[in-house]
Amino acid sequence: MEFVTRFAPSPTGYLHLGHAFSALTAFGAAQAAGGRFLLRIEDIDQGRTRPEFEAAIFEDLAWLGITWEEPVRRQSEHMGEYAAALQSLIERELVYRCFRTRREIAEAIASAPHGEAGERFTGGALPPAEEAERLAAGEAFAWRLSLKKARAALGPAYFALVFEDETGLVRAEPERHGDVVLARKDFAASYHLASVWDDALQGVTHVIRGEDLRDAAHLHVLLQKLLGLAQPVYRHHRLILGEDGKRLAKRDQAATLRALRESGKTPDEVRALVGLPERTPPSTSSG
Numbered sequence: 001m002e003f004v005t006r007f008a009p010s011p012t013g014y015l016h017l018g019h020a021f022s023a024l025t026a027f028g029a030a031q032a033a034g035g036r037f038l039l040r041i042e043d044i045d046q047g048r049t050r051p052e053f054e055a056a057i058f059e060d061l062a063w064l065g066i067t068w069e070e071p072v073r074r075q076s077e078h079m080g081e082y083a084a085a086l087q088s089l090i091e092r093e094l095v096y097r098c099f100r101t102r103r104e105i106a107e108a109i110a111s112a113p114h115g116e117a118g119e120r121f122t123g124g125a126l127p128p129a130e131e132a133e134r135l136a137a138g139e140a141f142a143w144r145l146s147l148k149k150a151r152a153a154l155g156p157a158y159f160a161l162v163f164e165d166e167t168g169l170v171r172a173e174p175e176r177h178g179d180v181v182l183a184r185k186d187f188a189a190s191y192h193l194a195s196v197w198d199d200a201l202q203g204v205t206h207v208i209r210g211e212d213l214r215d216a217a218h219l220h221v222l223l224q225k226l227l228g229l230a231q232p233v234y235r236h237h238r239l240i241l242g243e244d245g246k247r248l249a250k251r252d253q254a255a256t257l258r259a260l261r262e263s264g265k266t267p268d269e270v271r272a273l274v275g276l277p278e279r280t281p282p283s284t285s286s287g
């Protein structure tokens, strides 16, 4: 089987050691499998994306010795595709309009009896008359996936949803997410929708990413099923922690690859910092 994996950063800040570990892990896996490695720019959130961060991604990854296929897919150039995927869910009534503000959602969650859905929002659609009224008034809304409708649409297949990750075969629990937002007024698609769509379109067979996204797989396999997309294998890797023992974030400037490079670190020293062995030199033809 062909092996295709990817690294999919969002250009909203400089890459740090955590990104380096993720990218090197995926790239190394592709090399070991004799497979392909893709780089995808997840720049849906145009308000937070900056061209200099994208340029820095290319520069930093190349410095680490990573190579990727061209052309690089940039999500902002494919919004129409995500909108079409959303439209198919709208037509099948698998999503509903949610007019609640963040605060209203928090209140709804707080007042909900603790049941199956835990602290996740599963409010469902408004009565049609109220919805029509709010639409007429031009109120903003988000599209949320209805777990109830998804369960009804898939029947027993919903409960049989499984995926493979590094621990083996896992039963999917989309309920962990509640009725997740798949699109907002100002975004044609959420990360979840765009990422799942692109992984399938690009033929990604192995999604390799940090264990902070372990939960996402539980939702992504449901989206794949609903949209008729191929399901990849998942591999979650450990996270790189900062000196405070917390996960690195964009604000940890000292851990950016940029800062490390400027302080004189070499790519191999960066590999060592994240617990990876030195690069094996490219094999020269031996006699």
Ligand code: GLU
Pocket: 007, 008, 009, 010, 042, 195, 208, 209, 213
């Ligand atoms: N753009 C996402 C991030 O930077 C990628 C997540 C993924 O690999 O699916 O966290």
